[in-house]
Amino acid sequence: MDERRRDLERFSSTSWVTLYGEFTLTGNRKVRCSVILTERDLVVQRLSAAPVGRSKTALSLKDCVGCRAYRGQEPADPAAYLSVYFYPLRRRWMSSGVSRQRVEQSFRLAALQDPRSNLDEAEKWARAVRERAARQQRLHGDGALVSQLSRPCQMMLLVNPQSGKGQALSLYNNHVQKMLNEAGIVHTLVITEHQNHAREMVREADLSQWDALVIMSGDGLLFEVINGLLERSDWEDAIRTPLGILPGGSGNALAASIHHYSGGSAASGEELLLSCGFLLCRGLVSRMDVVSVQLPSSPRLFSFLSLAWGFVADVDVESEKYRRVGAARFTVGTLVRLASLRVYKGRLAYLPVAAGDDDDDDDGPRRGRESTRRPNGQAAPVPSPPPADSPCRHSLHNSCHSNNSLRARRAASTPSRSAAGPPAGPPDSLLPPLDRPLPPDWVVAPEEDFVLVLAMYQSHLAEDLLAAPGAASDDGAIHLFYVRAGISRAALLRLFLAMEKGAHLAAGCQHLVHSRVRALRLEPHSAKGVITVDGEVVEYGAVQAEVHGGLSRLISG
Ligand code: ADP
């Protein structure tokens, strides 16, 4: 008893004890435990002399997804039960990294003869655990946090059964369903039947019924959902619906990015799924930038991940045929395309993030710092070397709030889905019509021969490609990369290998240029080619894009 009192005193001095109880373990009624709930932890200590001695476990409430109070199966049993579900980070077997693993703590509460009183006690514990877990998780969320999903919550979970190796449904059955139930998330499973099914559903849905829309697939299904939301007449509210993603495809770049933002080390497969499942259950909602993409004759598109032309776009498309190998399809595709490396001719211009717009004074290209040409042909000053690439937590949400008159004028130039009424989605304030010259504050890349042009607004291009290590989901910036022609196959391969650790920018490659921009225009010169947006092929031709900072909501770290 003295020891127990000492424990209580110690915990109350570091973290306020809110509940104390003595219960038996559900799995073994012979084992009696003291259970302490503090503001931060659930501390379980075995009281019975177990053969292994008195083991004590402290589980952090920031790793708790939920808990449940319930009656036993047998009517004659007056006891109530309490189960608490944790997904703490544990060292991986035979590796240096850590990953989330499920830990369940279940107790039998039978202090009283009256079943109702036992259940009341278990429910009191469950409420206390839930409240404290939510508080701890908010404390550990990042500065961009806008809300936390309340419980119980209603979620629409869209699963593409064809994504990746075709395993999304079995991953749902084996891992996701249980986790969501533990977290008290009521979800309606929607299995997509064809391409654009999710887009159509979301366009027509009564969104007041849903606290969150979650997709389990690759990035392509979220692309459908975001475009569906921005095609609605109530797009301004619709796009604020919290969106979640669980990796079930072969291109799981956003899932890998969310995992990365939460501080996780490189993960794939089930480890990545468990991490994203945990983050989804935790339900912390942040802002996410959306990029509008204008094409020559198609309606405007919205993108949350990437725009690619050249090497990366070709790999995206050509690797479709290796879909059955899952995420490894991009590695195979990269090696195949390296063998037939080619040059892509075109003109690239961009509007840099202006100095003073955020913490990072990076307003020019990072490498290959020969003078840049303004649209009027004048040489622009060569910027001084920027500081090391650092995540920009400071959000920039001004692009969609700036200059109303300009907004109104530009809106007219935006292609509309319907002839009647204003086009849905935010008006673009930085882009002139695609066939008009660019304003003088835009920078034109001095070269016209490229190996690739890649615009990224999340950290990961694929599960194992940390293409924009400095990107945050709401930094209001497009991370524009291009590789100039003249790079050797070996050097390009080295770049992609370095990208696995996000080390490509520090690799000193003179052919690689990186700039943080608000808008860009790309005019390919060849009549045929491939442009991808979020990994999906779009109309080929001149394309321009502008970032709308923090437009959407993402359930992330
Ligand atoms: P992956 O990462 O494996 O490519 P995606 O989520 O990107 O997975 O999906 C690939 C494509 O499948 C997307 O273009 C998406 O719109 C489309 N799609 C969605 N649901 C279905 C379905 N039921 N059948 C076929 N294609 C679908």
Ligand code: MG
């Ligand atoms: Mg895809």
